[in-house]
Amino acid sequence: MSQTPRDYLRSFSDLTFGLLGLQLRRKPKPSQCVWSVRQTDLVVDIGANIGQFARSLRKRGYVGKIVSVEPGSAAHSALVRAAKDDPDWVIFRRSAVGETFGQGSLRISQNSVSTSLLAILPTHLQAEPRSEVVSVESCDVVPLTHILDSSPKSKRILVKLDVQGAEAKILESAAETLQRVDAWQIEMSLVHLYENQELLVSLVTKMQRQGFEIWDIEPVFREPHTSRLLQCDVTLVRC
Numbered sequence: 323m324s325q326t327p328r329d330y331l332r333s334f335s336d337l338t339f340g341l342l343g344l345q346l347r348r349k350p351k352p353s354q355c356v357w358s359v360r361q362t363d364l365v366v367d368i369g370a371n372i373g374q375f376a377r378s379l380r381k382r383g384y385v386g387k388i389v390s391v392e393p394g395s396a397a398h399s400a401l402v403r404a405a406k407d408d409p410d411w412v413i414f415r416r417s418a419v420g421e422t423f424g425q426g427s428l429r430i431s432q433n434s435v436s437t438s439l440l441a442i443l444p445t446h447l448q449a450e451p452r453s454e455v456v457s458v459e460s461c462d463v464v465p466l467t468h469i470l471d472s473s474p475k476s477k478r479i480l481v482k483l484d485v486q487g488a489e490a491k492i493l494e495s496a497a498e499t500l501q502r503v504d505a506w507q508i509e510m511s512l513v514h515l516y517e518n519q520e521l522l523v524s525l526v527t528k529m530q531r532q533g534f535e536i537w538d539i540e541p542v543f544r545e546p547h548t549s550r551l552l553q554c555d556v557t558l559v560r561c
Contacts (some may be wrong), residue, residue: 356507356537357386365387365479366389366391366473366480368419369391369392370484373401389414389472390405390411394428395459414472420495438486439488441516470499470502481505486515489519490519493529500532503560504560505559508525508558510522513552515553522556535561540557541554542554542555
């Protein structure tokens with residue numbers, strides 16, 4: 323079989339690293355490491371958008387239960403369509419996750435993924451003009467504890483929390499729930515992108531006090547002109 327330029331490059335890299343007594347390996351995604359090594363049997367996907375995270379788990383071989391939660395009406399409809407042929411992928415009714423039961427005003431961004439219950443700050447708009455709010459929708463708000471109580475029974479839970487600035491309030495309101503979760507993947511900001519949000523250092527400190535330690539950090543969102551890191555996914559596991 324003939325080799326492509328990429329094959330030659332890989333062979334050359336393997337040879338070079340081999341001469342140095344090293345092996346070159348592709349770094350696995352942190353979420354893949356967590357669900358496989360920690361033997362996760364339930365993933366709760368908070369802020370699922372149109373199901374990107376759940377689909378990526380399936381592609382990597384995760385076969386356990388998934389519960390996805392999404393507040394935006396258009397994104398929720400797309401999420402339902404994405405999961406229609408997967409019996410182990412449950413779509414929760416259209417809801418945002420918050421401190422208590424109630425109603426919220428959801429600011430829908432042009433790019434969909436920046437949609438939030440919180441006001442978007444100029445720093446975010448400057449870095450990503452498509453985060454501009456184009457409409458506002460009313461949505462139900464439910465606490466994280468209720469989501470977990472409504473989910474299938476499990477031994478090891480991974481919660482992916484992508485709530486655009488509302489992380490601290492959700493975690494604080496679910497303090498007793500934290501110990502039911504084995505691993506977290508939380509999108510955290512290094513600069514203020516949403517009104518009244520807490521930043522990475524504060525969130526990590528709070529999680530460490532609850533008995534969790536950092537497993538991995540993966541860059542997510544950079545300021546395009548300076549390449550400054552603005553958001554990352556922080557994966558934490560229970561010690």
